[in-house]
Amino acid sequence: MIAIIDYGAGNIFSVKNALDYLGFENKLTDKKGDLEKADALILPGVGAFPWAMNMLKLSGLTDVIKEQAQFKPFLGICLGMQLLFEKSYEFEECKGLGLIGGYVDKINEPELVIPHMGWNKLVYNHGCPLFNGLGDEEYVYFVHSYKAFCDNKNLYAYCEYGSKVPAVVSDGKYVFGCQFHPEKSGKTGLAILENFVKMTGEVK
């Protein structure tokens, strides 16, 4: 079972719809026990960083998330990816989950349209099981105004928007993050979600 962590953040149903469509058992949950039982965890999220961290704290799930992410596949999506980092400067300096080294700050491109909204091409930086079966020209759907700043070793794919925008990050073990929305990225996004679920080893 894949646990989709429900801490009050927006549009979690689209992640559920995508997993249902792919035929993977899943559950929207805010229960510690479900997170412990799950084969993999997904942390979705739309909204502001300090608000989301606060909601996570109020749900009492931060400790169990940090613990479970050490030994089972964990995927943060969009704001859920940004929450994986040590801190963010959205509105105010705010501590994140600290599962991957680095921070989150505004996309500073005065010449470009912000938010970075629409389909952009993935540029692969390191190999990653999430990319199994993908081609060279894969577009995915982004909507965000803040981006991650992290070491090259944690940057698995990026896209070009003025400068490099981290698209897929990982700690090299179980923790993964997608800045884009795989659940809204057509066939490419569904393939990435399927690759993620297959990491559990539970799915044929």
Add this chain to the structure above:
Amino acid sequence: MLAKRIIPCLDVRDGKVVKGVNFEGIKEVGDPVECAYEYNLQGADEIVFYDITASHENRGVILDVVRETAKKVFVPLTVGGGIKSVDDMRNTLRAGADKVSVNSQAVQNPQLIKEGADIFGCQCICVGVDAKKVGDNKWTVYINGGRVDMKIDLIDWVKKCEQLGAGEICLNSIDTDGVRGGFDLPMLKAVCSAVKIPVIASGGAGKLSDFAEAFLETDCSAALAASLFHFKELTVQQVKDDCRSKGIIVR
């Protein structure tokens, strides 16, 4: 590089897809969920549902359509028509929409844009603008499906929308809508240079080359069309192939 988006729009009335000419002479053309799925297969970058009966009694119909579509279409969905409060926005987003589009209601109550953006984020709030030419490089904003001239200057209005937190402007030209002679390029240029947020070109697409023309001649981020795609005169893929052959980046 960000790809230019091609967006089919489904005008929905009583649960059926329709398309009018200059907002008049409405004609039914099919099941919205099936249409959305077909566009998804053709490579649509986003799908817009516009609830033209809107406002009151039919709100539930469009939410059911969105709910069913969201189960099998995995590209962003935008819903417009009759959204007049933060509660309407919340219900629409919870049904599976990724963005809501506000139009007349935002003109009458601009704070709606700010309230929505503050709660759901700018990326959720698309402001639909219907405008008509009144002079050289001058347009005014209309409401109620292009029926009422609000005598508000278009450029002043889009700047205000951006300032209030709109994430995107969907710009519909009443002069070119349904005429099929191409998008309203002067109006698009004027709006694209007035705001930094993405602008969607709407109204007037009549042939394959109209899309590439809008992308080559203006800075618009996306182009939207309804009837061309509904009546199967063009597929989304044909439009993209034409754009690609002209050096425009599309997915």
